[in-house]
Amino acid sequence: MTTYKIFCDESCHLEHDGADVMVLGAIHCTADKAVSLIKHIKWLRHQHNYKPELKWSKLNKHQWPLYRDLVDLLVSDPDVRFKATVVLNKNILDHQQYNAGSHSNFYYKMFYYTLRDFLKEGNDYRIYLDYMDTLGAEKSRKLCDVLQKGTSWQIKVNTTIVQSYEAQLIQLCDLLIGAVAYRNRDDIEHASAIKMQFVEYLEAKLGYALNYGTPPWEQQFNIFRFQPRRSNAE
Template sequence: MDKKGTTPVYKIFCDESCHLEHDGADIMVLGGIRCTTEKATALNKHIKWLRHQHNYHTELKWTKLVAKQIDFYKALIDLLFDDEDIWFKATVVQHKERLEHNAYNEGSHNLFYYKMFYYTLRDFLQPGNEYKIYLDYMDTMGGEKAKKLCDVLKTESREGLKVDIYIIQSYESQMIQLCDLIIGAVSYKNRSDIGHTSKIKCQVIDYLEQKVGHALNYGTPPWERNFNIFRFAPSVEGR
């Protein structure tokens, strides 16, 4: 409990990139941003203010960056790093084409997906707190996937975990859009199957790496909280 004697409530905003089994990408990235409910409200207001300041009124998506808005993207990245109460974590699955689902995941890419989301979220979760996890709407199977992930988190985590998962549209959430920006940068940097020819994307990555202090295609120590990257290679699958 916090100083007021109430159960802390945290929100986790999640996004994913190249997560489908046969999408041609050689990696998969899952990630999330965690903060308190109060912090999420403040960040939402701040992002809306930044949008007004930079005249940016469309949905923020990594796939649709605008070159002249580099200062807006930098301001969003500053939000993430200038506040110690905000945690970001991404899981980068390398060499996705080498995954042996028949040997380790009952032949199911979806099962592997849930495993990786569990590893992505588990460090955010502590018994005694309450968590509300928000996933971007992807398809009509979203409700079923959310229930499955919720069950996995409750089963694999320690006793007493309070967690609910919600499916929302990305345009409804400033925080999911922020997560999309960061996940997109991590994914773009780690992909070896594409040419890195987008000037604006490389500018965003360069600025993000300056803030992090290292390249986005390197893992971080497990205790790193503000910006954590967990790299998973198929060779260690099943351990």
């Protein structure tokens, strides 16, 4: 049995936050690879004399060399996988008709779509979620239950809530989903030079734009774009 670790984060996930998209993302690798990645990220932070938490909302133009090195680290390693689920036109979601009246039901459905391609029979999965609010423990249990019931395979799934400032790979995930969300949002002015620099550099390294869905078989950096159905009443 191989042990894998999955580090998750989310952007614009609240039902009424004014954003026109929702993005869920996850970094997946073996437990041993996670240890080496964390050590490398800490080394890069030391090399660039960077101490604060890495967050998309706090990108600093003076730290561009660090962001560039982090992108290079991720994209150059075939043993590290990333997936983002982008929910488009979030404002037309009809939870009453399609999700038993619950935004939470929809949220867990999208997280299942985000993580299901990582799951293989006979493996042990340790999933790390960013602490967001006091409902973290309930969210952790629910996601674990959804993933185990979503497949007939024999897999072991454990979820853990952590503080993002203690988790280097959740911070890296935050940067990646921030870039995906930024490129896919039509409701904002894309006026930040450092954010556009990050997005364009990542796209150049990948060889494709972040506002298009990738083929299902793309493993290293997969983007799944979900278009909600409009209400039958419209």
